[in-house]
Amino acid sequence: MRKAMTEIVGNRTLCERLTQDIEQDSLSHAYIIEGANGSGRKTLALTVAAALACENRHSATHTLPCMKCNSCRRIFERKTPDIIFVKDESKATVGVDAIRSICETVRIVPNDFDDKFYIIENADKMTPEAQNAFLLTLEEPPPFVHFFLICNSADHFLETVRSRAITLRMQRLTDAQIKDFICANDTRASQMNLSSPGELAEIIKASHGGIGQAIAFLDRDTWQPIRERRELIRSFLQKAISSAPTPETVSLLLKFSSKRDMLCEELSLLAVAIRDLIAVKNADSPHLEFYCDANEAIELSDKTSLSYLYKLYESIDTAICESEKNANVRLMMIKLAINASLL
Ligand SMILES: [Zn+2]
Numbered sequence: 245m246r247k248a249m250t251e252i253v254g255n256r257t258l259c260e261r262l263t264q265d266i267e268q269d270s271l272s273h274a275y276i277i278e279g280a281n282g283s284g285r286k287t288l289a290l291t292v293a294a295a296l297a298c299e300n301r302h303s304a305t306h307t308l309p310c311m312k313c314n315s316c317r318r319i320f321e322r323k324t325p326d327i328i329f330v331k332d333e334s335k336a337t338v339g340v341d342a343i344r345s346i347c348e349t350v351r352i353v354p355n356d357f358d359d360k361f362y363i364i365e366n367a368d369k370m371t372p373e374a375q376n377a378f379l380l381t382l383e384e385p386p387p388f389v390h391f392f393l394i395c396n397s398a399d400h401f402l403e404t405v406r407s408r409a410i411t412l413r414m415q416r417l418t419d420a421q422i423k424d425f426i427c428a429n430d431t432r433a434s435q436m437n438l439s440s441p442g443e444l445a446e447i448i449k450a451s452h453g454g455i456g457q458a459i460a461f462l463d464r465d466t467w468q469p470i471r472e473r474r475e476l477i478r479s480f481l482q483k484a485i486s487s488a489p490t491p492e493t494v495s496l497l498l499k500f501s502s503k504r505d506m507l508c509e510e511l512s513l514l515a516v517a518i519r520d521l522i523a524v525k526n527a528d529s530p531h532l533e534f535y536c537d538a539n540e541a542i543e544l545s546d547k548t549s550l551s552y553l554y555k556l557y558e559s560i561d562t563a564i565c566e567s568e569k570n571a572n573v574r575l576m577m578i579k580l581a582i583n584a585s586l587l
Pocket residue numbers: 297298299300301309310311312313314315316317
């Protein structure tokens with residue numbers, strides 16, 4: 245019987261396809277793995293690496309990878325020089341230096357296994373210069389090298405990079421799939437499901453379909469700022485929608501971050517929440533991206549008109565575009581307040 249690669253939750257088709265590639269020895273030397281943060285992209289790359297290196301690869305009684313042999317363990321614990329993570333946390337981009345270090349080491353034969361694996365994190369942050377510097381190596385690496393380019397969106401790559409790799413897209417999981425998985429695998433989740441199910445629902449909603457993200461949010465310190473951000477957005481929308489313009493609404497708006505990157509994230513999430521409010525007006529039971537409780541969204545949405553929600557949405561969209569163009573952040577927020585008739 246054909247043996248299937250261990251399934252990454254919710255990504256059966258992807259895993260079946262990779263199993264076939266492994267079995268037929270037709271694995272590509274480069275994959276772009278596209279998906280949200282915490283959607284299992286690195287786990288997928290490590291699973292493929294382990295499937296190739298597993299000591300029980302040809303045993304019919306073991307899963308693929310077996311996750312128990314020495315090779316599997318070394319790969320998942322990242323205790324082998326043959327798994328090379330390329331990332332630069334200190335920079336917003338992946339530059340030529342990082343790529344040069346790959347090109348310089350790529351011909352060194354693997355140490356522990358028959359193959360070696362480069363996992364490039366935030367690969368879509370590669371500058372065009374870095375992508376160009378990477379092209380030759382990406383096109384014809386030594387036969388024992390596999391590249392995994394981890395990214396949010398493959399659209400950010402130059403066409404020349406995209407055409408040299410196979411793009412795999414991680415499936416976005418439903419809230420129920422995430423809940424089932426984390427409650428079965430993490431005691432913090434199962435306990436929270438008993439003590440404060442509402443908060444667990446918030447965590448799952450905030451993880452936008454990524455199991456890894458949801459697990460990260462089970463840590464109180466990681467969750468706290470995200471939770472505060474969600475509360476600020478809720479309070480702002482409550483005020484902006486249910487009352488006449490008051491200084492209080494504007495003062496809530498000024499509580500949004502004064503740091504550009506952070507502000508863009510906050511405004512994007514605010515736009516997502518408004519899309520929910522528009523969606524509940526337009527459809528019977530739409531999928532909501534921000535609100536856990538559909539009734540909360542319906543109640544709030546009922547207090548205003550569709551045209552005001554569109555106006556608010558457009559004002560925020562304009563603010564996001566302006567902040568990306570380096571507009572003065574404070575002025576931009578005041579303009580947003582005026583555009584949205586909050587003043
Ligand atoms: Zn194994």
